[in-house]
Amino acid sequence: MKKVKLIEEKDLTWIVLNREKLRNAIDVDVMDQLLEALHLAKINTSKAVVLIGEGNAAFCSGGDLSVFHELKTEQQALGMLSKMQNVLEEIFYFPKLTVSALNGTAVGGGCELATSCDLRIAAPHVKVGFIQGSLGITTGWGGASMLYERLPQPVAMEMLMTSRVYKADEARALGFLQGIILKEPFIEGVREWLAPYLKVENGVIAAYKHRFVDKVSRDDLSTRMKEEVALCAKLWETDEHHQAVDAFLNRT
Numbered sequence: 001m002k003k004v005k006l007i008e009e010k011d012l013t014w015i016v017l018n019r020e021k022l023r024n025a026i027d028v029d030v031m032d033q034l035l036e037a038l039h040l041a042k043i044n045t046s047k048a049v050v051l052i053g054e055g056n057a058a059f060c061s062g063g064d065l066s067v068f069h070e071l072k073t074e075q076q077a078l079g080m081l082s083k084m085q086n087v088l089e090e091i092f093y094f095p096k097l098t099v100s101a102l103n104g105t106a107v108g109g110g111c112e113l114a115t116s117c118d119l120r121i122a123a124p125h126v127k128v129g130f131i132q133g134s135l136g137i138t139t140g141w142g143g144a145s146m147l148y149e150r151l152p153q154p155v156a157m158e159m160l161m162t163s164r165v166y167k168a169d170e171a172r173a174l175g176f177l178q179g180i181i182l183k184e185p186f187i188e189g190v191r192e193w194l195a196p197y198l199k200v201e202n203g204v205i206a207a208y209k210h211r212f213v214d215k216v217s218r219d220d221l222s223t224r225m226k227e228e229v230a231l232c233a234k235l236w237e238t239d240e241h242h243q244a245v246d247a248f249l250n251r252t
């Protein structure tokens with residue numbers, strides 16, 4: 001079974017993280033399959049891409065700790081972190097509208113993934129949090145550099161430094177989320193919320209997207225993300241990080 005599903009419709013391409021039992025955690029296969037799905041979404045005729053997770057418990061629980069826990073050293077971590085940085089960059093500069101539809105909780109790298117999209121919308125039960133700090137690391141996929149592009153600096157700093165987990169309405173008030181989807185089923189609510197964006201032609205969406213990404217130099221953002229990834233890789237090999245992950249994996 002594919003770990004990432006692609007559903008192509010006329011106006012929307014849905015990219016679905018398909019690991020419900022592991023709360024849609026991201027391993028190396030998911031990274032490869034995300035890139036593949038993005039490539040197909042780029043060349044089809046849809047206007048927007050929606051990232052979503054299977055089930056309603058989690059949008060994405062971040063990196064797959066059951067496998068990434070095997071990465072012990074800075075160098076080992078760097079390879080994995082850089083690979084996902086590349087995926088996030090692809091999404092940030094994607095030539096169509098990109099939306100993270102949070103049908104469940106987004107924590108750690110799951111929040112970084114959501115940040116790479118132009119817009120974030122969520123079901124009311126959802127929680128979001130850059131919890132990396134509580135695991136003795138920082139954002140490792142370049143998510144902080146992107147968050148500083150998306151939110152006012154004090155708000156981004158609060159979310160990152162406190163490692164707090166926010167309820168959906170709190171995240172909406174901070175501006176991290178642009179909408180709360182009350183309608184059920186969630187997917188229908190997402191379609192309804194996005195409908196006004198999809199009334200215009202592809203060229204209009206592409207043009208306005210271009211105006212935004214044009215002002216964020218790719219070289220500059222990429223350099224900042226690489227520095228962020230390298231710093232996270234350093235923290236990755238500390239005892240504090242390994243002990244925190246052990247505690248999660250061995251909880252009773």
Ligand SMILES: CCCC(=O)SCCNC(=O)CCNC(=O)[C@H](O)C(C)(C)COP(=O)(O)OP(=O)(O)OC[C@H]1O[C@@H](n2cnc3c(N)ncnc32)[C@H](O)[C@@H]1OP(=O)(O)O
Pocket residue numbers: 021022023025057058060061062063064065066068105107108109110131132135140141248249
């Ligand atoms: C590498 C880049 C940086 C990062 O992403 S660091 C952040 C890593 N992520 C985390 O620490 C989040 C860990 N997960 C959680 O806090 C919770 O599972 C979460 C997402 C709030 C969902 O809670 P619940 O709905 O109560 O589900 P649960 O805890 O019982 O989990 C169900 C099964 O999924 C597993 N799982 C959840 N998140 C995972 C992850 N990131 N990697 C690997 N396995 C993960 C969890 O161990 C459990 O497995 P099992 O059913 O006990 O075998």
